[in-house]
Amino acid sequence: MDIEQVKKVGVLGAGSMGSGIAQLFAQSGFEVVIRDVKQDFVDRGMKAIDKNLSKLVQKGKMSEDDKNQIMGRIKGTIEMSDLKDVDFVVEAVIEDLDLKKQVFKELDELTRDEVILTTNTSSLSITEIAAATKRPDKIVGMHFFNPAPVMRLVEVIKGALTTDESAQFVRDLAEKKLGKVTVLVKKDTAGFIVNRLMVPFLMEAIRVYDEGIASIEDIDKAVKFGLNHPMGPFELMDFTGIDISYYVNEVFARELPKELKHTTPFSLKQMVRSGRLGIKTGIGWYDYRKK
Numbered sequence: 346m347d348i349e350q351v352k353k354v355g356v357l358g359a360g361s362m363g364s365g366i367a368q369l370f371a372q373s374g375f376e377v378v379i380r381d382v383k384q385d386f387v388d389r390g391m392k393a394i395d396k397n398l399s400k401l402v403q404k405g406k407m408s409e410d411d412k413n414q415i416m417g418r419i420k421g422t423i424e425m426s427d428l429k430d431v432d433f434v435v436e437a438v439i440e441d442l443d444l445k446k447q448v449f450k451e452l453d454e455l456t457r458d459e460v461i462l463t464t465n466t467s468s469l470s471i472t473e474i475a476a477a478t479k480r481p482d483k484i485v486g487m488h489f490f491n492p493a494p495v496m497r498l499v500e501v502i503k504g505a506l507t508t509d510e511s512a513q514f515v516r517d518l519a520e521k522k523l524g525k526v527t528v529l530v531k532k533d534t535a536g537f538i539v540n541r542l543m544v545p546f547l548m549e550a551i552r553v554y555d556e557g558i559a560s561i562e563d564i565d566k567a568v569k570f571g572l573n574h575p576m577g578p579f580e581l582m583d584f585t586g587i588d589i590s591y592y593v594n595e596v597f598a599r600e601l602p603k604e605l606k607h608t609t610p611f612s613l614k615q616m617v618r619s620g621r622l623g624i625k626t627g628i629g630w631y632d633y634r635k636k
Contacts, residue, residue, distance in 0.1 A: 346432075346459045348518045352376060355431035355456075357448055359390025359421065361625075362465055363437035365493030368394045370435075371418040372494065373523050378431060380422050387421040394419065397494065429455050433518070435487055437465040440592055445469065446477035453478035461511055463487035467540055467589070468596040471504035471533045481506035485515045486530065488537060491585055499523075500537050502530040535600040536593065544593050550578035551610040561630050579630035583623035587630070591617045 352375065356367040359381040367379040367390070381387045398415060401407040420427070428434065434456065436448055445464060452462050461483045464474055475484035486502025499519045503512050512529060519525040530537045536544060550564050559567070565577020582590050594609050616622070616629065623629030 346461075346514070348514065348522060351432040351518060351522070353378065353431045353433075355380065355428035355434040355452075356437060357381075357428075357434065357452075358437035358439070358465075359386045360437065360439075361393070362489065362491060362493060363435075364390035364393045365397075365491065366435050366437055366465065366489055367419055368397060368415075369489075369494045369523060371415045375418065375522075377419045378422060378427050379419060380425060380428060382423060384423055387423060391416075391419070391421050397492075425451055425455060428452070431456060432460060434460065434462045435465055435489075436463065437489075440466060440469060440589075442469050442473060445474050449474055449484070450477045453480060459483075461485060461514055463515060465489055467537075468535055468593045470535075470600075471502050471507065475504045475506060482508045483511050485511050486533070486537070487515055487519070488539075490539070497524075497526045498539070499525045499527045500530055500539060501527050502533060502537055504533050535596050540593055541597075544590060544597060547578050547582060547590050548594055548608075548610055548613070551613050554579075555610055555612050583629035583631055583633075585623070586625060587613070587616050587622045 354370045354375045354377050356363050356377060356379045359379050363379060367377045371377045379387065379390060381390065395416060398407065398412040402409055402412050434452055436445060438444055438448055445466065449462060458480065463485045464471065465488055466486060467488055471484060471486045475481035478484060481504060484504055485507055486500065488500035488502065490496035490498055501512055501515050501519070516527045516529065519527050528538060553559055553564055554561055561579045565579050568574050568577045576584065591609065591613055598608060620626060621628050624633055627634045
């Protein structure tokens with residue numbers, strides 16, 4: 346199969362990542378089917394896409410007609426069967442291995458044999474997800490970053506049985522059709538490249554706070570002005586979801602060598618337990634409720 350044959354793309358999950366990925370493909374000229382388990386989730390995802398595109402219209406980066414054409418290329422559904430004729434799939438459901446394996450089993454039975462199925466997982470095993478299918482050679486990690494239409498990088502991850510051809514197909518599609526920069530992750534290991542580097546950095550920032558060395562505000566300020574990062578570590582966790590950092594680090598603690606000491610800091614556990622997950626809940630390390 347050639348990337349020019351990809352006309353219709355299936356996206357599983359209508360949350361912030363799934364809706365962003367669907368928007369990206371639709372903006373790039375593809376027909377998109379975005380599926381979630383509840384109509385409320387689908388509607389919320391479609392509204393998020395409409396809102397994002399409306400902002401581009403307001404900024405003069407897109408015409409109203411262009412926006413309408415893009416929205417017209419996206420179909421929301423709760424029916425898995427609506428993905429039976431897609432040419433490519435990106436799965437972006439929650440980071441639950443059993444759920445992902447079930448989704449891939451269904452996709453494997455539903456889609457054509459030659460269709461490559463990708464997962465947007467940020468930390469789970471591509472190899473284990475692929476084992477739920479009869480086409481492990483065509484299962485590839487395709488890790489977008491939030492927000493998907495804006496962030497330029499896509500990590501392409503090979504599972505143990507992913508062929509070079511399948512991985513290259515995904516890289517070509519991301520680069521030539523979506524305008525992304527890609528990197529190849531040769532070994533299916535927890536965190537891949539970016540999270541393997543970033544999450545320990547975030548955990549250390551929390552430890553610096555837990556130990557009373559500096560305030561959250563000053564740690565963020567030090568990273569922004571000392572390392573020239575656009576966001577401090579606490580701002581970043583609030584933006585992406587504090588629970589995401591928590592779950593990825595838990596995977597590290599389970600999967601990576603013990604001497605790397607990927608223990609989860611106390612205050613991070615407390616934030617997740619209290620439901621303070623960042624911008625999406627209105628409060629995280631910072632309070633967004635008055636803004």
